[in-house]
Amino acid sequence: MSIQTTTTANVVLPQTTREIQLAARPTGAPTAAHFALVERPLAELADGQILVRNTWMSVDPYMRGRMDDRPSYIAPFQLGEALEGSAVGEVIVSRADGIAVGSTVSHFAGWREYAVLDAAAVTPIDTTLAAAHHYLGALGTTGLTAYAALTDVARVNPGDTVFISAAAGAVGSVAGQLAKAFGAAKVIGSAGGPAKTRLLLDEFGFDAAIDYRAGDLAGQLAAAAPAGIDVYLDSVGGEHLRVAVEAIRPKGRIALVGAISGYNGDSAEPGPDLFKAATREVSLRGMLVNSYFPIFGEYIGKAADWLADGTIRTTETVYEGLEQAPAAFLGVLSGANTGKMLVRLG
Numbered sequence: 542m543s544i545q546t547t548t549t550a551n552v553v554l555p556q557t558t559r560e561i562q563l564a565a566r567p568t569g570a571p572t573a574a575h576f577a578l579v580e581r582p583l584a585e586l587a588d589g590q591i592l593v594r595n596t597w598m599s600v601d602p603y604m605r606g607r608m609d610d611r612p613s614y615i616a617p618f619q620l621g622e623a624l625e626g627s628a629v630g631e632v633i634v635s636r637a638d639g640i641a642v643g644s645t646v647s648h649f650a651g652w653r654e655y656a657v658l659d660a661a662a663v664t665p666i667d668t669t670l671a672a673a674h675h676y677l678g679a680l681g682t683t684g685l686t687a688y689a690a691l692t693d694v695a696r697v698n699p700g701d702t703v704f705i706s707a708a709a710g711a712v713g714s715v716a717g718q719l720a721k722a723f724g725a726a727k728v729i730g731s732a733g734g735p736a737k738t739r740l741l742l743d744e745f746g747f748d749a750a751i752d753y754r755a756g757d758l759a760g761q762l763a764a765a766a767p768a769g770i771d772v773y774l775d776s777v778g779g780e781h782l783r784v785a786v787e788a789i790r791p792k793g794r795i796a797l798v799g800a801i802s803g804y805n806g807d808s809a810e811p812g813p814d815l816f817k818a819a820t821r822e823v824s825l826r827g828m829l830v831n832s833y834f835p836i837f838g839e840y841i842g843k844a845a846d847w848l849a850d851g852t853i854r855t856t857e858t859v860y861e862g863l864e865q866a867p868a869a870f871l872g873v874l875s876g877a878n879t880g881k882m883l884v885r886l887g
């Protein structure tokens with residue numbers, strides 16, 4: 542069967558794309574010098590391929606690990622090659638059956654303005670259900686992470702006291718609201734600085750908010766949850782995890798979602814007393830969101846309803862233009878974001 546090439550009318554097709562490449566591997570915290578903005582030719586489209594103009598891309602804390610050259614659950618970024626990550630964009634040329642020009646797709650070829658992609662590498666998204674950028678946040682992997690953490694990994698039961706770290710961020714802000722929706726009696730969030738703790742209370746419906754940068758995390762948590770906590774969603778590791786294990790009640794559940802305090806390898810914070818976890822019969826379970834991709838479609842349906850009916854409110858921090866992508870990434874590591882950190886490309 543021959544597949545016709547179709548294009549958006551009156552669109553001047555690009556011959557090149559700008560992309561962000563890994564220029565050097567960091568030791569400790571990365572800087573702008575570890576990235577390079579490069580223009581390179583676009584490949585010719587083969588049958589079964591599409592050309593996508595990226596409109597939004599995601600920057601995520603896990604990308605820090607991919608800057609190191611060491612074995613992990615996901616391959617390192619390669620020096621002198623474009624970085625990758627979640628993005629959404631508009632199809633401007635299609636040589637693929639079933640993918641229409643003008644449709645919006647999500648895929649993994651972020652960090653560039655245009656991408657030539659196999660049809661199998663993209664997922665069409667329904668922008669009548671929610672705006673495209675939500676598919677990188679509440680309807681994307683960060684939303685799914687929050688949902689999976691609290692429904693499966695560390696299940697929230699009605700009446701629970703729930704503690705969420707990095708609570709003003711993408712995973713944490715959705716997790717706090719879902720914990721309430723799942724019947725938690727009290728949801729406590731920790732975040733850096735008074736503006737973020739205010740947001741937790743005023744915008745995201747947390748019952749109590751802790752500014753961990755103000756110090757005495759253990760004392761602040763004890764004041765917010767005098768009888769202890771039942772569930773902890775850990776995005777931070779180190780001191781947060783240590784304090785949560787001290788505060789957790791018998792049969793408590795801890796979801797080990799992330800450990801951002803150590804991502805630059807400069808964390809000297811003490812870890813938890815795991816014997817306390819043992820004697821309280823606490824379950825600590827790690828998770829990777831990829832394991833939940835089979836329920837992604839089902840989750841998107843639910844999350845779109847929650848967005849529409851106000852169960853989930855979102856906020857985004859948006860950097861404009863591909864050249865700002867490294868700054869956005871450095872910002873998500875240091876807390877420059879509230880809600881999902883995004884880069885708008887078009």
Ligand SMILES: NC(=O)c1ccc[n+]([C@@H]2O[C@H](COP(=O)([O-])OP(=O)(O)OC[C@H]3O[C@@H](n4cnc5c(N)ncnc54)[C@H](OP(=O)(O)O)[C@@H]3O)[C@@H](O)[C@H]2O)c1
Pocket residue numbers: 601602603682683686707708709710711712713731732733734737753776777797798799800801802803828829830831873874875876877878879880881882
């Ligand atoms: N397991 C999985 O499959 C999976 C999937 C998605 C995300 N994650 C993990 O979940 C966590 C949140 O990811 P996200 O995408 O939603 O990012 P995010 O929370 O939107 O952004 C990261 C936040 O971490 C906080 N932070 C940075 N350094 C910190 C430190 N030393 N101590 C305490 N907080 C610190 C900052 O907020 P403050 O201003 O409050 O410090 C920053 O805004 C990350 O650890 C990420 O790796 C895991």
